[in-house]
Each structure stands twice: as C-alpha cells, then as structure tokens.
Amino acid sequence: MNQTVTAGTVAPPVNIDTMRHTISQLMDSHVQLPGGEALDLVQQALRGHIQLIIPEVEQAAWQRDKEDVSRYCALACVGEARGKLRAANRPGEHGALAYARRLARTLAALCDHHEALAGAVMCLACDQPLRDGEDTLAYDHVSPSGSALRAGRIYTRCAHMIRRH
Template sequence: MATSTTRPPTGEERDQRPLGIRTMRASTRRLLAEGAEPPTADELETLTLRLRGHIMVTVPEVEEMAGRLPRNDTRHACARACIGEARMRMRLEPGTTPPAQIAHAQRLARSVNALCDHYENLGGS
C-alpha cells in the first residue's frame, strides 16, 4: 500500500471542517444493513478504502475530544479503547477470498460506527 507524504491537518484546520457523520454512517450501512447484498469486488475495494479514510479522519477528532476529559472519565476510557481497536483494524490486511475481504470491511465499518458514536457523545455535531 502506498504511503502518503501529506501532513495531517492541524487542530485548527480540523475545527474548520466538520466530520460528515451522515456520509460515514451511509458507507457502513452498505455492509452492515440487514439483508444487504454483498458488494461486487470493485465496490468492496472502494468501500474498504472509503472506510479506511473515514477512520483516518475520525480518529484524531475523537482523540482530541476525549483528551479534553479527565483520564478517569468513562467516556475518555471508552473512546480511547475504540481508537485503539480502530487503529488495530487499520493494520490488518484483508484475506484473499471474497468472504474474508467482506468480513474485513465489515470490521472497519463497525469501527467507523463506533467512532461516530463517540464523536457525537463527546459533543461533535
């Protein structure tokens, strides 16, 4: 996988661009909705990349918001655990079979949903 040489946005730059929670949740529904049709190989690749991007954008936001809370606050601990799980899932490689690739994308989708929940619970709009 290619490595990006662009720098991550600063806190000030992130404050100017609100997260697209609706868009992120719509991406996850494509994989997690009851009775959803399995995506084609091309769709799956696009969805997986999109979900990875959602995680890359959301983690710093949730991390910053959780960091404003006391360390002994339950919301802080839960958000940090979610961030750790999302980062771990980002490091994993999908399997080589379509079912394994779908399962990988579904795990990413669950992380996106959880990060969106934390973002909203921590006061994000």
C-alpha cells in the same frame, strides 16, 4: 480520502452522516452487499473515514476529565481502530467482506464515541442522534420501584420499538 494537512490549514470536520451511510452499505440487511471493485471502494472509504475520525475522537476524549469513563472507552476504541487499520485484508472475496465489516463496525463505534463526546442527544430506542426538525416523544422508562431507569427522548417512528410493561 487521505489529506495532507500543512501548517496553517485545518482538517475538515468529520461528516457523521456520510460515514454512517458508508457503514450501511455493509451492515444494512436491506442492501445488497457490494462485491469486487465496489467492495474495494467501500473498504477504502471506510479506511479513510476511520483515519479522519480517529484524531477527532482522540482530541475530544483528551479534553475530558481523567476520571471520565467515556474518555477511557473512546481511547480504547481508538486503539482498536488503529489495530484494524494495521490488520491485513484476508484473501478472497469472503475475507475482504469480513474485513470490510470489521472496519464498518469499528467506524460505527467511533461515530458513536464522537457523538457522545460532543454531547449529542441520542434516541433511546434506536441509538441514533436526535436531529432538529424530526418528531420526537418524551420517554421515561420507570422501574417497578418507581425510579426512572432511562429518561430522555425517542423518535416518534421508534415508539413501536419500546416494550411497555
């Protein structure tokens, strides 16, 4: 996971799909939680992903205008992530699982910031990036006053999640 970047080389781009898959190993309620050595491996993968994505998020944030709120939010998240990487793992399997879940939530937030700063268009229902080739629907949530509160697109599979008034 750790890579040494020498002069003249460029770090590989982050793979958000792989990172989100690693997150799902701890956060998806339909997946059996890893334990023992498997938990250690997931934890190492999470730490490696965080170390890879921090500079990407930081660089994208610094390119934003000083007054841009997303810049400050992303940089605050980077600071939190660095703190999580410095934090000690608690003893025992429950402590290790709790720490790994904190890392997973941190990585998920960094992925969200990375996508937002890169201008990714998100599904308004599930908050996942819209990908080419997947069925989507236009979505305008209109307030009683008639103005749109949220306009954009949602995945067709998420249409059942939207509360209609």
